[in-house]
Amino acid sequence: MAMTFVPSSTSSTFRPTLIRCASANERQALFSRIAPVYDNLNDLLSLGQHRIWKRMAVSWTGAKMGDCVLDVCCGSGDLSFLLSDKVGSHGKVIGLDFSKDQLSFALSRQQSLSKNCFMNIEWVEGDALDLPFSDGWFDAITMGYGLRNVVDKQKAMQEIFRVLKTVSILDFNKSNELLTSAVTEWMIDNIVVPVATGYGLSEEYRYLKRSIREFLTGKELEKLALGVGFSAARHYEIGGGLMGCLVAKR
Numbered sequence: 001m002a003m004t005f006v007p008s009s010t011s012s013t014f015r016p017t018l019i020r021c022a023s024a025n026e027r028q029a030l031f032s033r034i035a036p037v038y039d040n041l042n043d044l045l046s047l048g049q050h051r052i053w054k055r056m057a058v059s060w061t062g063a064k065m066g067d068c069v070l071d072v073c074c075g076s077g078d079l080s081f082l083l084s085d086k087v088g089s090h091g092k093v094i095g096l097d098f099s100k101d102q103l104s105f106a107l108s109r110q111q112s113l114s115k116n117c118f119m120n121i122e123w124v125e126g127d128a129l130d131l132p133f134s135d136g137w138f139d140a141i142t143m144g145y146g147l148r149n150v151v152d153k154q155k156a157m158q159e160i161f162r163v164l165k166t167v168s169i170l171d172f173n174k175s176n177e178l179l180t181s182a183v184t185e186w187m188i189d190n191i192v193v194p195v196a197t198g199y200g201l202s203e204e205y206r207y208l209k210r211s212i213r214e215f216l217t218g219k220e221l222e223k224l225a226l227g228v229g230f231s232a233a234r235h236y237e238i239g240g241g242l243m244g245c246l247v248a249k250r
């Protein structure tokens, strides 16, 4: 099994003016920089809606009491905590992320929330493109706002296929509808980036628009899942079409 996460006090202070985020290292540094404000900004920018989308993603996994589940790209752990409630104290949740800073927020939330079942969560520092688990280990997997941010989406999907039975992947929806994509981009330009600028994180949040443009549509995500071997894959549009959730079964 993988190494258990050990929190570190080191964090990057490197602040480039333009972040192209081509490499995994640059993305890792970006997510570490936004870690201190990530949860608050999600609540603020989505008016709390992201909590509903995350509950939907977790319920689509079909996770049940006693299951062993994985939250890939767990960040500060929202989906891991929801999964923990679903699988209960006899189940097991692994939250995996490559940002030490995100994981250290997840760990402190786990300690401060102090709900009994949350003791079933283990935080693992690792790479979504090289999951440190054996084949078929997990009953279900979630991935919230992670697939769009990995440098090799096909490899991430192959890794997920290798270790699990059902996956639920929540992310922004790259819509074919001109109006929906215009609304998303308008919100990022006129709400998300100006608010993030107030926290000194304008370039980090400008990256969102580019990453959605470079992402896959619902149909392309279904194709990606079927291509790595899943027997069924369905993409659901949620949040008025702004968000999407891909559910794939082995």
Ligand SMILES: C/C(=C\Cc1cc(O)c2ccccc2c1O)CCC[C@H](C)CCC[C@H](C)CCCC(C)C
Pocket: 034, 041, 042, 045, 046, 047, 049, 050, 145, 148, 149, 187, 188, 192, 204, 205, 207, 208, 239, 240, 242
């Ligand atoms: C959940 C949100 C952001 C997650 C997020 C994902 C990323 O990949 C990032 C990458 C880099 C930096 C930050 C992030 C990041 O924060 C918040 C999303 C907010 C939406 C852009 C706006 C939603 C607006 C509405 C209030 C929703 C209304 C829905 C209604 C049902 C129509």
Ligand SMILES: C[S@@+](CC[C@H](N)C(=O)[O-])C[C@H]1O[C@@H](n2cnc3c(N)ncnc32)[C@H](O)[C@@H]1O
Pocket: 024, 027, 028, 031, 032, 072, 073, 074, 075, 076, 077, 078, 079, 096, 097, 098, 099, 102, 126, 127, 128, 129, 143, 144, 145, 146, 149, 150, 151
């Ligand atoms: C937008 S955050 C989402 C966090 C959380 N899942 C949520 O829904 O709030 C994306 C996360 O993916 C992680 N990430 C991106 N690429 C990764 C990779 N290759 N391996 C592990 N984690 C990765 C980042 O560190 C970050 O915490």
